[in-house]
Amino acid sequence: MCAGQWHGDWRVHGQGASDGDFVVFPEHGEILAALPPRAEWLSMQVPRGRIEAAGLELHRTLGGGARRMPGSLFTAQRRTLADLAPVLAPHADAAAYDDAQVELAHDELRSVLLGEMSRRSGASDAGRPLTSGERWQVIRRAEAYLEATGEPSLRIDELCLAACTSLSRLERAFREAFGVSPRRFLMVRRLAAVRRELLRGRAQTSITEVATRWGFFHLGRFSQDYRELFFELPSQTLRTQGATSPAPAVLARLERILGPQTLYRK
Numbered sequence: 001m002c003a004g005q006w007h008g009d010w011r012v013h014g015q016g017a018s019d020g021d022f023v024v025f026p027e028h029g030e031i032l033a034a035l036p037p038r039a040e041w042l043s044m045q046v047p048r049g050r051i052e053a054a055g056l057e058l059h060r061t062l063g064g065g066a067r068r069m070p071g072s073l074f075t076a077q078r079r080t081l082a083d084l085a086p087v088l089a090p091h092a093d094a095a096a097y098d099d100a101q102v103e104l105a106h107d108e109l110r111s112v113l114l115g116e117m118s119r120r121s122g123a124s125d126a127g128r129p130l131t132s133g134e135r136w137q138v139i140r141r142a143e144a145y146l147e148a149t150g151e152p153s154l155r156i157d158e159l160c161l162a163a164c165t166s167l168s169r170l171e172r173a174f175r176e177a178f179g180v181s182p183r184r185f186l187m188v189r190r191l192a193a194v195r196r197e198l199l200r201g202r203a204q205t206s207i208t209e210v211a212t213r214w215g216f217f218h219l220g221r222f223s224q225d226y227r228e229l230f231f232e233l234p235s236q237t238l239r240t241q242g243a244t245s246p247a248p249a250v251l252a253r254l255e256r257i258l259g260p261q262t263l264y265r266k
Helices: 048-053 058-062 075-088 099-121 132-148 156-163 167-178 182-200 207-213 219-230 234-240 249-258 260-264
Strands: 022-024 067-069
Touching: 022 099, 048 099, 048 156, 067 099, 075 099, 099 156, 099 167, 099 182, 099 207, 132 156, 132 167, 156 167, 156 182, 167 182, 182 207, 182 219, 182 234, 207 219, 207 234, 219 234
Parallel strands: none
Antiparallel strands: 022 067
8 A cells, every 4th residue: 555655666475556546466476566665665465354244246356366446545544544553653762652553553554445445446235225124224233242242442344343344334334323424433432432531530540541442543633623522622531520511413323323422422
């Protein structure tokens, strides 16, 4: 996957590549790439089972060999990659992250890659609309899985398996039902988990430690997202240790699953 800027020719398996291109290789394949100076690129191995769990058809995507998927990353995806870079490719003087935090960052990166693969590959079920019954069947299965799982940090492929659907149809069901993507939905769950800990916290509670434990590695962005969702900064929550303003519209749509106790309880 090429996600950076560079000067010069970039070739993968002899073919030219552009900023934002996505290249998928099968297992046991060789990656032949000619990189210009100071090129920024990203590679990641994703188990076949996780790709198939998201409903992506590898035989269509790969066709027996490597496949280049041209396109560009959305601003939000570039932002996610930038936020994860200090964890997955740390500099010598960067903060240290434990194994659980690194795994969270890997899962978030895999979610971005799976979403891009689904969007660019043209999943076979992508164009078929969901009936109201199908949509709510997907949502009910997702609800049951989320309610049974106490850990808000979940993988997107796990949610696909639980809902018995593909990533493209899960995406459509969530957007039609809640107005947000599954990734955004799961991020709100993590923000709610941070809020619960801060509401129960003490003066010595570290906001940085709580946020990074829940997979928020860019603290400025975390504070901004938190404030947009809860109408206060994390530091204000920690000081007051109580709920203040009502949830904004996006949170109200999600509250039916998350529940007010999840969001506001001490």
